[in-house]
Amino acid sequence: xxxxxxxxxxxxxxxxxxxxxxxxxxxxxxxxxxxxxxxxxxxxxxxxxxxxxxxxxxxxxxxxxxxxxxxxxxxxxxxxxxxxxxxxxxxxxxxxxxxxxxxxxxxxxxxxxxxxxxxxxxxxxxxxxxxxxxxxxxxxxxxxxxxxxxxxxxxxxxxxxxxxxxxxxxxxxxxxxxxxxxxxxxxxxxxxxxxxxxxxxxxxxxxxxxxxxxxxxxxxxxxxxxxxxxxxxxxxxxxxxxxxxxxxxxxxxxxxxxxxxxxxxxxxxxxxxxxxxxxxxxxxxxxxxxxxxxxxxxxxxxxxxxxxxxxxxxxxxxxxxxxxxxxxxxxxxxxxxxxxxxxxxxxxxxxxxxxxxxxxxxxxxxxxxxxxxxxxxxxxxxxxxxxxxxxxxxxxxxx
Amino acid sequence: xxxxxxxxxxxxxxxxxxxxxxxxxxxxxxxxxxxxxxxxxxxxxxxxxxxxxxxxxxxxxxxxxxxxxxxxxxxxxxxxxxxxxxxxxxxxxxxxxxxxxxxxxxxxxxxxxxxxxxxxxxxxxxxxxxxxxxxxxxxxxxxxxxxxxxxxxxxxxxxxxxxxxxxxxxxxxxxxxxxxxxxxxxxxxxxxxxxxxxxxxxxxxxxxxxxxxxxxxxxxxxxxxxxxxxxxxxxxx
Ligand SMILES: Nc1ncnc2c1ncn2[C@@H]1O[C@H](COP(=O)(O)OP(=O)(O)OP(=O)(O)O)[C@@H](O)[C@H]1O
Ligand SMILES: [Mg+2]
Numbered sequence: 001x002x003x004x005x006x007x008x009x010x011x012x013x014x015x016x017x018x019x020x021x022x023x024x025x026x027x028x029x030x031x032x033x034x035x036x037x038x039x040x041x042x043x044x045x046x047x048x049x050x051x052x053x054x055x056x057x058x059x060x061x062x063x064x065x066x067x068x069x070x071x072x073x074x075x076x077x078x079x080x081x082x083x084x085x086x087x088x089x090x091x092x093x094x095x096x097x098x099x100x101x102x103x104x105x106x107x108x109x110x111x112x113x114x115x116x117x118x119x120x121x122x123x124x125x126x127x128x129x130x131x132x133x134x135x136x137x138x139x140x141x142x143x144x145x146x147x148x149x150x151x152x153x154x155x156x157x158x159x160x161x162x163x164x165x166x167x168x169x170x171x172x173x174x175x176x177x178x179x180x181x182x183x184x185x186x187x188x189x190x191x192x193x194x195x196x197x198x199x200x201x202x203x204x205x206x207x208x209x210x211x212x213x214x215x216x217x218x219x220x221x222x223x224x225x226x227x228x229x230x231x232x233x234x235x236x237x238x239x240x241x242x243x244x245x246x247x248x249x250x251x252x253x254x255x256x257x258x259x260x261x262x263x264x265x266x267x268x269x270x271x272x273x274x275x276x277x278x279x280x281x282x283x284x285x286x287x288x289x290x291x292x293x294x295x296x297x298x299x300x301x302x303x304x305x306x307x308x309x310x311x312x313x314x315x316x317x318x319x320x321x322x323x324x325x326x327x328x329x330x331x332x333x334x335x336x337x338x339x340x341x342x343x344x345x346x347x348x349x350x351x352x353x354x355x356x357x358x359x360x361x362x363x364x365x366x367x368x369x370x371x372x373x374x375x376x377x378x379x380x381x382x383x384x385x386x387x388x389x390x391x392x393x394x395x396x397x398x399x
Numbered sequence: 400x401x402x403x404x405x406x407x408x409x410x411x412x413x414x415x416x417x418x419x420x421x422x423x424x425x426x427x428x429x430x431x432x433x434x435x436x437x438x439x440x441x442x443x444x445x446x447x448x449x450x451x452x453x454x455x456x457x458x459x460x461x462x463x464x465x466x467x468x469x470x471x472x473x474x475x476x477x478x479x480x481x482x483x484x485x486x487x488x489x490x491x492x493x494x495x496x497x498x499x500x501x502x503x504x505x506x507x508x509x510x511x512x513x514x515x516x517x518x519x520x521x522x523x524x525x526x527x528x529x530x531x532x533x534x535x536x537x538x539x540x541x542x543x544x545x546x547x548x549x550x551x552x553x554x555x556x557x558x559x560x561x562x563x564x565x566x567x568x569x570x571x572x573x574x575x576x577x578x579x580x581x582x583x584x585x586x587x588x589x590x591x592x593x594x595x596x597x598x599x600x601x602x603x604x605x606x607x608x609x610x611x612x613x614x615x616x617x618x619x620x621x622x623x624x625x626x627x628x629x630x631x632x633x634x635x636x
Contacts, residue, residue, distance in 0.1 A: 003522075003523075004524075006521070007518075010521065014507075014509045014510055015509055018509035018550075019509060298505075302507065304490065305466055305493070305499055306518065306566070307491065307492075307494025307495070307497070307519055307522060308490070308518070309490050309522070391468070
């Protein structure tokens with residue numbers, strides 16, 4: 001009934017405005033912190049996943065990859081395939097690569113890594129490795145006796161596998177024994193570090209060079225495609241199929257299965273941490289409202305004696321809990337978007353896999369908010385229901 | 400006041416074989432046993448409940464005022480058997496037809512005098528202008544026209560008790576229950592309260608049941624119900 005709601009609102013409002021301000025502010029502050037914690041944790045993990053995904057796209061795969069048909073070793077007719085693909089609106093880069101294993105050695109050190117051949121002019125349209133040169137220069141189209149190494153291979157720039165690196169600098173000459181038995185010497189032209197281990201453990205030579213090693217033309221191990229947008233890979237795959245591309249077409253996510261597992265674990269951890277936060281918030285609201293109802297036990301008794309309905313009294317506490325949690329969420333959003341987010345934007349965390357910032361998804365924020373509201377409502381309702389369940393005489397004079 | 404007295408020939412208030420046994424673990428305290436009496440409406444009575452401490456006075460008042468549930472017996476008011484009502488119907492009955500005044504004022508500290516008084520009227524769903532006007536009227540009636548916006552802690556005990564009385568009167572009840580309403584007051588304030596009760600009873604036909612242990616309060620009332628060890632006694636000891 002409308003008049004009941006009005007009465008509950010009246011009592012809740014009086015209780016909030018005339019009650020203890022210190023407790024109220026403290027409670028709202030705790031709500032805000034719990035909310036910030038919950039949003040922060042999930043956004044940080046999302047940011048982490050996002051960085052990993054971006055690194056995979058930017059340094060290793062582009063957004064869509066064309067691989068050889070089943071049971072074949074190479075993609076044929078690369079030239080015409082590249083033209084077909086480039087004609088699709090939204091495709092911003094296409095780069096064909098040969099990929100082969102090789103043993104690289106320098107002085108007494110050696111190791112097996114994969115060597116990719118690239119047409120540098122094409123490659124820069126797909127990957128961003130050229131922006132991460134630590135020393136020396138990026139490959140040129142005509143380079144024949146030069147090689148570009150990731151920092152995990154060269155060593156000396158704080159990679160994860162420093163021990164097994166070659167310990168070479170720009171200008172040194174290394175020997176490369178390709179899988180097909182061909183052996184060549186190369187001058188190290190440049191060293192790059194994208195802070196993504198898979199990419200940093202790759203060596204690049206020019207396509208011209210590789211063609212002479214493998215003795216092949218117009219073939220490739222893989223064609224990397226970069227599209228203008230991320231997340232619509234399936235649509236592009238359909239379009240490529242529509243153009244008659246009969247090779248294997250894989251969106252970048254197919255290479256992210258391991259990352260996908262990690263992402264799922266992150267989600268579980270994030271849920272656990274925000275779950276614990278919510279539990280703490282729930283318990284906090286519960287204790288505060290419980291203390292409040294205990295100290296107002298007599299008042300609840302008086303109100304009931306006078307003839308105020310139990311539902312009105314419960315609603316009064318429900319409204320107070322809603323008010324507190326709403327203020328907490330608003331305060332939390334303020335803290336989040338006026339302090340935490342700006343700080344992280346200007347100070348991203350520098351992890352070994354790249355810079356991590358917060359990725360805030362509205363739906364995740366809503367989930368945090370809704371969970372907090374639910375926790376608050378339960379915590380607010382239980383003690384008030386308990387309080388109206390005792391008899392009026394007990395409430396007014398009991399101890 | 401709803402005016403009409405009891406239906407079907409019975410008295411306005413009929414109490415029959417009322418028992419209240421408190422069970423505390425192994426111990427059973429028989430606070431009321433087989434209490435029966437009537438209170439008539441024409442003319443409205445001002446009844447005192449008296450007896451020694453622990454004789455069951457408050458317990459009796461709580462049973463009649465529907466604040467507690469007796470172990471057995473009947474309370475029939477205005478022809479209605481009240482003990483069979485649901486909790487929410489009892490709450491409604493209290494709101495519409497009963498007024499309460501307790502020894503310890505029992506006001507809500509967060510509300511002003513005016514708000515405390517109009518709360519029961521608001522709970523009845525009356526219009527805002529209407530309940531504010533009614534609250535001002537009863538506050539003036541108890542002599543507190545100047546204290547409308549004071550909070551309880553800004554008022555003296557006597558003033559708080561008169562606010563409580565005003566609150567008890569706002570919905571124009573049929574019966575006023577008062578448990579030692581003057582016990583915490585000095586003799587001047589306590590005299591004021593009793594005079595007010597007397598006047599409400601005489602001029603407005605309000606039935607009043609008042610627990611008291613002050614022998615001189617007998618001068619204000621029409622009748623005394625004596626209790627001794629939870630039973631009706633012939634007269635005081
Ligand atoms: N909630 C309770 N639980 C157990 N026993 C109770 C309870 N309330 C009252 N009693 C007992 O019931 C008896 C009557 O108590 P009651 O409060 O009605 O007395 P009273 O006449 O109002 O006394 P006083 O003048 O001291 O207020 C007493 O023996 C008291 O100890
Ligand atoms: Mg008593």
